Amino acid sequence: MPKHAKEMEALKAHLGKHQLKYTRQRELILDAFLQQEHITAEEMYHQLAKKDPHLGLATIYRTLNLFCEAGLAQARHFGTQTQYDNISHKGHHDHLICTDCGKIVEFENCEIEKLQEEVATRNGFTISTHRLELYGLCGRCRH
Amino acid sequence: MPKHAKEMEALKAHLGKHQLKYTRQRELILDAFLQQEHITAEEMYHQLAKKDPHLGLATIYRTLNLFCEAGLAQARHFGTQTQYDNISHKGHHDHLICTDCGKIVEFENCEIEKLQEEVATRNGFTISTHRLELYGLCGRCRH
DNA sequence: ATCTTATTGAGACGATTTATCAATTTCAAT
DNA sequence: ATTGAAATTGATAAATCGTCTCAATAAGAT
Numbered sequence: 001m002p003k004h005a006k007e008m009e010a011l012k013a014h015l016g017k018h019q020l021k022y023t024r025q026r027e028l029i030l031d032a033f034l035q036q037e038h039i040t041a042e043e044m045y046h047q048l049a050k051k052d053p054h055l056g057l058a059t060i061y062r063t064l065n066l067f068c069e070a071g072l073a074q075a076r077h078f079g080t081q082t083q084y085d086n087i088s089h090k091g092h093h094d095h096l097i098c099t100d101c102g103k104i105v106e107f108e109n110c111e112i113e114k115l116q117e118e119v120a121t122r123n124g125f126t127i128s129t130h131r132l133e134l135y136g137l138c139g140r141c142r143h
Numbered sequence: 144m145p146k147h148a149k150e151m152e153a154l155k156a157h158l159g160k161h162q163l164k165y166t167r168q169r170e171l172i173l174d175a176f177l178q179q180e181h182i183t184a185e186e187m188y189h190q191l192a193k194k195d196p197h198l199g200l201a202t203i204y205r206t207l208n209l210f211c212e213a214g215l216a217q218a219r220h221f222g223t224q225t226q227y228d229n230i231s232h233k234g235h236h237d238h239l240i241c242t243d244c245g246k247i248v249e250f251e252n253c254e255i256e257k258l259q260e261e262v263a264t265r266n267g268f269t270i271s272t273h274r275l276e277l278y279g280l281c282g283r284c285r286h
Numbered sequence: 287a288t289c290t291t292a293t294t295g296a297g298a299c300g301a302t303t304t305a306t307c308a309a310t311t312t313c314a315a316t
Numbered sequence: 317a318t319t320g321a322a323a324t325t326g327a328t329a330a331a332t333c334g335t336c337t338c339a340a341t342a343a344g345a346t
Contacts, residue, residue: 077220124282139267199295
């Protein structure tokens with residue numbers, strides 16, 4: 001049984017529903033993508049540079065956007081680049097960031113997420129992912 | 144007394160501290176900016192196109208970035224563009240963002256903020272600001 | 287008023303992403 | 317297995333967004 005059978009089925013379902021085709025390139029990109037928490041198109045391009053067949057950068061972009069439409073990925077614009085987040089790893093997108101030394105601490109808090117759901121429901125939204133960043137000074141930099 | 148006296152003072156304080164100058168352009172852009180919840184550089188460029196003096200797009204970008212450094216604005220990347228959020232009266236700015244149509248709903252939730260403080264304290268951080276974005280589908284786009 | 291320094295506007299530039307298009311591949315129907 | 321219509325690919329051109337450059341101008345201290 002392949003490593004990412006569940007996600008591969010989800011992709012195939014989406015392809016079938018939209019008269020799209022299952023290609024070797026899409027399989028390669030899916031495999032690489034599911035091993036990451038998040039990745040940019042450029043990073044993936046270099047990661048897969050040596051694979052056969054050779055993958056063009058345009059194909060990487062097209063395929064990552066396809067994953068977004070299929071519900072496997074979510075694009076997030078950070079700085080000048082676009083990060084493609086792996087939805088199946090979701091839940092760990094929260095960060096404490098020290099504005100002085102740049103230190104980043106990851107955390108997860110179920111209570112906050114419950115409250116987020118409440119806010120979303122109250123506004124008619126269905127949340128697929130979120131991003132929470134707390135900026136401040138870490139213990140060492142406060143002195 | 145000018146409409147945005149408080150914010151203008153905050154800007155002047157920042158300018159003074161960094162040997163920067165208070166120009167007619169910066170005043171115009173500040174006035175326009177404070178009347179918005181959030182705006183892109185391009186939108187502001189068109190809004191101010193008829194003003195005297197004429198404002199170059201580069202100046203708009205430079206000035207909005209200056210506002211970020213001065214703590215009056217916060218940049219947020221959505222879609223292909225950068226939104227500059229007005230954080231001058233609200234100390235924070237939380238968003239529900241529809242990933243389909245781009246609709247943005249603003250909200251605030253004291254309980255979430257209390258929990259954020261707890262997380263920060265537990266990790267030795269002192270928070271100065273934060274960013275919370277919930278991504279998903281709005282009611283209209285869910286069908 | 288003068289002088290130093292920051293700022294401006296216009297356009298060049300750089301980085302990222304999308305559009306174009308001929309050649310190739312998929313896949314359903316023979 | 318072969319065929320053939322339709323989707324996909326890779327290379328590159330083009331578009332988009334934001335920053336950089338630089339000569340001219342404006343701010344503000346002396």
